[in-house]
Amino acid sequence: ESAVNHNFIRPIIQEDLDTGRVTGKIVTRFPPEPNGYLHIGHAKSICLNFGLAEEFGGDCHLRFDDTNPAKEEQEFIEAIKEDVQWLGFQWAGDVRYASSYFEQFYDWAIHLIKQGKAYVCDLTAEQASEYRGWATKPGKESPFRNRSVEENLTLFEKMKQGEFDEGFCVLRAKIDMASPNMNMRDPILYRIRKKAHHQTGDKWCIYPSYDFAHGQGDAIEGVTHSICTLEFQDHRPLYEWFIENLPVPSQPKQYEFGRLNLNYTVTSKRNLKQLVDEQIVAGWNDPRMPTISGMRRRGYTASALRSFCNGLAVAKTDGVVDIAQLEFEIRDDLNENAARAMCVLNPLKLTITNASDGVEWLEVANHPQQESMGYRSVPFTNTIYIDASDFTEDTSLSRKKFKRLVIGDYVRLRGAYVIKADDVIKNDSGDVVEVIASLVPNTVGQNPPAEMKPRGVIHWVSATEGKEVELRLYDRLFLAEAPGKETGNYLDDVNPDSLKVIKAVAEPAIVNCKPETAFQFEREGYFVTDRYDHSVDSPVFNLTIGLKEDTSK
Numbered sequence: 206e207s208a209v210n211h212n213f214i215r216p217i218i219q220e221d222l223d224t225g226r227v228t229g230k231i232v233t234r235f236p237p238e239p240n241g242y243l244h245i246g247h248a249k250s251i252c253l254n255f256g257l258a259e260e261f262g263g264d265c266h267l268r269f270d271d272t273n274p275a276k277e278e279q280e281f282i283e284a285i286k287e288d289v290q291w292l293g294f295q296w297a298g299d300v301r302y303a304s305s306y307f308e309q310f311y312d313w314a315i316h317l318i319k320q321g322k323a324y325v326c327d328l329t330a331e332q333a334s335e336y337r338g339w340a341t342k343p344g345k346e347s348p349f350r351n352r353s354v355e356e357n358l359t360l361f362e363k364m365k366q367g368e369f370d371e372g373f374c375v376l377r378a379k380i381d382m383a384s385p386n387m388n389m390r391d392p393i394l395y396r397i398r399k400k401a402h403h404q405t406g407d408k409w410c411i412y413p414s415y416d417f418a419h420g421q422g423d424a425i426e427g428v429t430h431s432i433c434t435l436e437f438q439d440h441r442p443l444y445e446w447f448i449e450n451l452p453v454p455s456q457p458k459q460y461e462f463g464r465l466n467l468n469y470t471v472t473s474k475r476n477l478k479q480l481v482d483e484q485i486v487a488g489w490n491d492p493r494m495p496t497i498s499g500m501r502r503r504g505y506t507a508s509a510l511r512s513f514c515n516g517l518a519v520a521k522t523d524g525v526v527d528i529a530q531l532e533f534e535i536r537d538d539l540n541e542n543a544a545r546a547m548c549v550l551n552p553l554k555l556t557i558t559n560a561s562d563g564v565e566w567l568e569v570a571n572h573p574q575q576e577s578m579g580y581r582s583v584p585f586t587n588t589i590y591i592d593a594s595d596f597t598e599d600t601s602l603s604r605k606k607f608k609r610l611v612i613g614d615y616v617r618l619r620g621a622y623v624i625k626a627d628d629v630i631k632n633d634s635g636d637v638v639e640v641i642a643s644l645v646p647n648t649v650g651q652n653p654p655a656e657m658k659p660r661g662v663i664h665w666v667s668a669t670e671g672k673e674v675e676l677r678l679y680d681r682l683f684l685a686e687a688p689g690k691e692t693g694n695y696l697d698d699v700n701p702d703s704l705k706v707i708k709a710v711a712e713p714a715i716v717n718c719k720p721e722t723a724f725q726f727e728r729e730g731y732f733v734t735d736r737y738d739h740s741v742d743s744p745v746f747n748l749t750i751g752l753k754e755d756t757s758k
């Protein structure tokens with residue numbers, strides 16, 4: 206799991222410890238805004254922040270960057286905490302909230318006003334954007350920029366007391382309207398938002414901007430390395446301006462790395478929210494979603510996700526990673542750790558004329574290599590189901606080409622006897638509805654005589670002892686490598702067949718397991734019992750992933 210990937214932050218931390226910029230522990234943080242569920246991109250950030258803290262004996266905090274009550278919800282907070290822990294990480298100390306620091310941020314805003322470094326501005330949003338100019342055109346100073354300290358203090362107090370309507374005015378830092386960096390052109394520190402907050406209730410009707418909260422939150426918590434994604438690179442001068450101009454208790458530093466993008470996938474909370482809101486999927490944790498909880502429900506394991514994330518380079522450029530890389534990790538883990546079982550997806554009845562009546566219980570290994578995974582009892586009876594695609598009347602198919610059951614020839618039933626197909630029964634339209642077969646005695650765990658060599662091994666389930674199960678067959682949610690690239694709308698690339706629900710017949714032992722139990726259904730794929738809908742009385746299995754990479758896609 207700890208293959209050493211390229212990570213430009215690692216040597217920076219080492220140097221900070223060596224030179225004494227950081228004395229004591231390093232502190233990182235993972236700072237989600239609770240406005241959606243975490244996705245695979247967040248998993249990279251989690252593995253990076255918690256991983257570095259672990260590696261250097263430091264702490265990693267979980268801090269909710271909850272400065273915008275309009276889009277945030279308690280449900281998201283709970284889901285995020287659960288996802289982080291499920292991935293295998295534990296934050297140092299209690300969960301933290303930027304909103305716990307609102308009082309301190311407010312005092313610091315007053316500090317800036319008193320220093321003549323912040324002012325209340327009454328420009329409308331439209332005017333403000335016109336005044337701001339653009340990258341190649343210096344902005345114009347707001348006519349409210351030169352209000353006196355006293356006037357600003359009074360107005361800011363009124364903002365806080367709720368005396369103005371939303372949007373009537375904002376508090377801005379007084380920095381440089383001609384700066385080539387747009388973030389430095391008198392950025393907003395506080396907005397009026399007459400909305401209850403999930404943590405602070407009705408206490409506040411002014412809320413700090415992300416920029417005014419983030420670095421100061423880091424400073425309050427003693428974060429030493431504040432690691433974020435590249436889109437914040439241009440915010441770094443502002444981050445540093447606040448740290449320099451406020452009496453903060455510590456000096457955090459910001460570093461930016463490339464976000465994770467995956468092909469065939471969208472990873473933006475806004476898009477994921479749209480998929481949920483428009484009911485294209487059944488919720489944030491739908492097994493087709495690239496959310497951590499969706500992937501979990503799909504049967505992806507925490508250790509495979511960590512392996513995937515830890516294998517990614519941490520660099521100063523964004524890149525697109527092939528989803529096959531993630532799928533490889535999932536298969537690799539499940540191949541090693543999932544118990545084998547038999548489930549027939551497309552049943553064809555097969556009657557064995559010389560089998561005894563009643564049930565013969567066969568002991569079958571749960572894993573071909575892992576002896577420690579033990580054995581289970583599989584009931585063998587004189588009527589069984591095999592998969593319809595495992596039988597043909599076409600005797601011209603070579604043994605090499607068709608390693609399954611052919612009329613007049615032999616095949617091995619996994620964990621049971623070698624059988625021979627003797628005859629078929631057809632319906633009025635000529636379809637085979639039943640195969641009549643005979644078994645070769647004494648072939649459980651033993652080879653048959655040479656002239657009865659089986660073509661291959663197929664899976665099967667007792668027709669009388671097997672259990673009906675629901676299978677949810679998932680496929681990729683998007684058909685295009687870069688969803689939306691052709692038409693500009695990623696919804697145009699949604700796969701209309703990303704879910705098929707079928708009934709199948711499974712051996713009885715596996716129905717009795719808990720939700721979130723992984724299996725390899727022999728010759729079919731990896732499946733997991735659904736986290737929410739599976740029960741012994743109505744078993745539900747989700748297709749996690751096929752056995753082999755589908756190279757046709």
Ligand code: ATP
Nearest residue numbers: 236237238246247249250433434464465472473474
């Ligand atoms: P999105 O842009 O997908 O809506 P976000 O960046 O707004 O997500 P936050 O809750 O603000 O989501 O993110 C929490 C942390 O996760 C931030 O430090 C952010 O930089 C990081 N993060 C978000 N998306 C990715 C990604 N695709 N790759 C790596 N890190 C990410």
Ligand code: MG
Nearest residue numbers: 237238240474
């Ligand atoms: Mg965000």
Ligand code: MG
Nearest residue numbers: 434436473474
């Ligand atoms: Mg973002």
